[in-house]
Amino acid sequence: MxxxxxxxxxxxxxxxxxxxxxxxxxxxxxxxxxxxxxxxxxxxxxxxxxxxxxxxxxxxxxxxxxxxxxxxxxxxxxxxxxxxxxxxxxxxxxxxxxxxxxxxxxxxxxxxxxxxxxxxxxxxxxxxxxxxxxxxxxxxxxxxxxxxxxxxxxxxxxxxxxxxxxxxxxxxxxxxxxxxxxxxxxxxxxxxxxxxxxxxxxxxxxxxxxxxxxxxxxxxxxxxxxxxxxxxxxETRCELFRTEDAELILVAYGTAARIAKGAIKRLRDAGIRAGLFRPISLWPFPTNEVRDLATRIENFLVFEMSTGQMVEDVRLAIQGEARIGFFGRPGGVVPTPVELANVVMRRYDRERGITECC
Amino acid sequence: MMVKTLFAGFGGQGVLMMGQTLAHGAMSAGYHVTYLPAYGAEVRGGTANCTVAVSDDEIASPIASELDNLVVLNAPSLFSFQNRIAAGGSLFMNSSIIGVEPSRKGIRIFKIPSSEMAEKLGNPRAANTVMMGALMKVTGMVPPDIFLSSMAAVMGSKKKSIVEINQKAFMAGYEFLK
Known part of the structure; x- marks a missing residue:
């Protein structure tokens, strides 16, 4: 090979x-x-x-x-x-x-x-x-x-x-x-x-x-x-990255998921236990897998290079069981992991959870 | 370790080739690597650039918000990118063509007359490879022997004499900086 x-x-x-x-x-x-x-x-x-x-x-x-x-x-x-x-x-x-x-x-x-x-x-x-x-x-x-x-x-x-x-x-x-x-x-x-x-x-x-x-x-x-x-x-497929001890889950796919992984490293360095849920099959959406996470984790932030599309599937899956925030950069902008980490730090409060919803 | 390097110059100066040889060399040396060319509505004779990330861990984003190294072959590229270099980062410039001083402070600057050096070796188009020799000497990212075999692999379809001149050009750049 x-x-x-x-x-x-x-x-x-x-x-x-x-x-x-x-x-x-x-x-x-x-x-x-x-x-x-x-x-x-x-x-x-x-x-x-x-x-x-x-x-x-x-x-x-x-x-x-x-x-x-x-x-x-x-x-x-x-x-x-x-x-x-x-x-x-x-x-x-x-x-x-x-x-x-x-x-x-x-x-x-x-x-x-x-x-x-x-x-x-x-x-x-x-x-x-x-x-x-x-x-x-x-x-x-x-x-x-x-x-x-x-x-x-x-x-x-x-x-x-x-x-x-x-x-x-x-x-x-x-x-x-x-x-x-x-x-x-x-x-x-x-x-x-x-x-x-x-x-x-x-x-x-x-x-x-x-x-x-x-x-x-x-x-x-x-x-x-x-x-x-x-x-x-x-045929659902997904990747879980550092979710075992996570207090906050980022949800992202494709290029956005790579950026999210970079952001998670920075967030962890800053003491925020963030993890990633990455759908690999977008249809069928890994509904059960993300719902399982929502039974023990209260805060989710969906990140997409769009104005917010997959976030609807996350909401359908979680059905109000957790707080869901959204951050998007549409139009061909690729944000850096640093930018995403800063957004999470601004919106996430350990006491109150994801404070600014979409 | 995570090192992000941006290469820039005129289209035709071998800017993308520099990035590809580094990416291939770093892969052969066992690192994670990404190579991202700037693509778009480019024009012939315009500027070209590409970014290579080399890391011993998975690489999140192939885009560099801050550069550890910048390699520029012409003046417009220096003006465009010098402010993206991280504090303490390195700038490698082709001083045969770039007659101006960089305005950027707080970085290491390496001036290499790579066009003249390549011309002496018999092919001015190997200036890009001279720069690679200097870059590898300073950063130690890829050992010279691995780099040279990677370069031969990337240039696979080219004439043998061209590969040989580039090998000499690499060593000239490598030995230029003490």
């Missing part, structure tokens, strides 16, 4: 290739352009690899639908504005139960916004994003190593549950270089019978998202819902 120094975007692309991804379609957008650049080169080298720089994001996601239906491990990537355009196709994939991996390297929004790292796409990612009753598995990596591991896992999850999986990271994760070790991928287990490759002498197969009979569509919705409930039961 050799350690290599690699840029985050390229880590995702290499992990995808190693996981057996053989189809990529995408349209350029900063800060994720190294993904298509790397995929163009690597898919040329591997057997059966196909790379398409499509004419638009809509085209890219629909090419991914086609490749997925035809049995290829497929991926597309973009940043906020491009991901918005792909929602139609993501909704279709959820309806048709087709696996694929979609990468969103978030940048400042709304609209075209800017190209700096941000976490403003949490609602869009975790609430489905497109129309209709569906969910998307969303994974939030916080290091190059997790970009590699979670990208490989994303392909497995997509196959296992026959559903699109999103990697939700940001421009900083994409641009930063860190050491990474690529793990051995699991062999693919995707039922041959699901693949569209011509009926031949066998039975005709149809994949469709248009179900005109309301009763039939209702049944389809409930069937998808049962699947999402299974995912919610089985």
């Amino acid at each position: 050799t350690k290599v120094l690699m840029q985050g975007n390229k880590v995702i692309a290499e992990a995808a290739i190693r996981a057996g991804c053989r189809f990529y379609a995408g349209y350029p957008i900063t800060p994720q352009n190294e993904i298509p650049e790397y995929m163009a080169e690597r898919l040329r080298q591997v057997e059966g690899g196909v790379f398409v720089q499509s004419e638009s994001e809509v085209a890219a996601i629909h090419m991914v639908i086609g490749a997925s239906a035809a049995g290829a491990r497929s991926m597309t990537s973009s940043s906020g504005p491009g991901i918005s355009i792909k929602q139609e196709g993501i909704s279709s994939m959820a309806a048709c139960q087709l696996p694929a991996v979609i990468v969103n390297m978030m940048r400042g929004g709304p609209g075209l916004g800017n190209i700096s790292p941000s976490q403003g796409d949490y609602f869009q990612a975790t609430r489905g994003g497109g129309h209709g009753d569906y969910r998307t598995i969303v994974l939030g990596p916080a290091s190059a190593q997790e970009l590699a591991d979670l990208t490989m896992d994303a392909f497995d999850l997509a196959d296992r549950y026959r559903t699109p999986v999103m990697i939700l990271a940001d421009g900083m994760m994409g641009q930063m270089m860190e050491p990474v070790v690529f793990k051995e991928p699991e062999p693919r287990a995707y039922p041959e019978g699901l693949i569209m490759k011509g009926a031949g002498a066998g039975k005709r197969k149809i994949i469709r998202g248009l179900i005109l009979d309301p009763l039939a569509l209702e049944e389809h919705n409930w069937m998808l819902d049962r699947k999402y409930r299974t995912i919610a039961r089985q």
Whole structure:
């Protein structure tokens, strides 16, 4: 197992290739352009690899639908504005139960916004994003190593549950270089019978998202819902950092969680026993795990590079059992650990707890 | 230990290469490391910079609010970043190109005529590597032998003669500061 120094975007692309991804379609957008650049080169080298720089994001996601239906491990990537355009196709994939991996390297929004790292796409990612009753598995990596591991896992999850999986990271994760070790991928287990490759002498197969009979569509919705409930039961992931003796919990994911870890070291030096709860699966949200913490810890501060999105999931999970404060820096601003530590010291009082709520 | 170093200069001076070789070298020496380039709507001929964090513990933020070391290859970079150096931190400047004195006080200043030194070795473009030699001499972050093999790895696709000149440039910078 050799350690290599690699840029985050390229880590995702290499992990995808190693996981057996053989189809990529995408349209350029900063800060994720190294993904298509790397995929163009690597898919040329591997057997059966196909790379398409499509004419638009809509085209890219629909090419991914086609490749997925035809049995290829497929991926597309973009940043906020491009991901918005792909929602139609993501909704279709959820309806048709087709696996694929979609990468969103978030940048400042709304609209075209800017190209700096941000976490403003949490609602869009975790609430489905497109129309209709569906969910998307969303994974939030916080290091190059997790970009590699979670990208490989994303392909497995997509196959296992026959559903699109999103990697939700940001421009900083994409641009930063860190050491990474690529793990051995699991062999693919995707039922041959699901693949569209011509009926031949066998039975005709149809994949469709248009179900005109309301009763039939209702049944389809409930069937998808049962699947999402299974995912919610089985696939939550989180990291607990120095929570054993904590009096105050910071909740953050991705880049924000790294900053929070730096802040926690400073807070501990100042005598405040802070810990971190880091959701890794953003949907399904690790509700039970954060609720467990709230049974013994009274103070939570949610930190996001947005105006406050994940904080709603924390509130839903904790249900009034603890005080929840919020600190956010939207628009592409990446605060320092020192700044976050100062905010916590200003808002947290040992006697009264988190004093300034959102 | 946590050391944050920012490299800056004109695009084309090998600023990002300096950061990558340090990051690779520090990784090979067993440290945690992050490398973050400034990215954005950059223009050809504009300035480039990157930040490398080296630590024996997990690195929280790859961004540096305060710099332990600043390496600048041109004057605009000196003006932009000298005030970000922590008190007692170090400034390494390419004195062949930067004719002005730094206004910053309370730091260690190392002036290296790296462009002239590189030119004498036969390739003025190796000025960045001369600076790396000086930086490694002063900070001791990465032992020279590990640094040189990392540099060869990062420059992997380049011509052998270019790698050789850079090895000489590194040693020239390393020996320049006593």
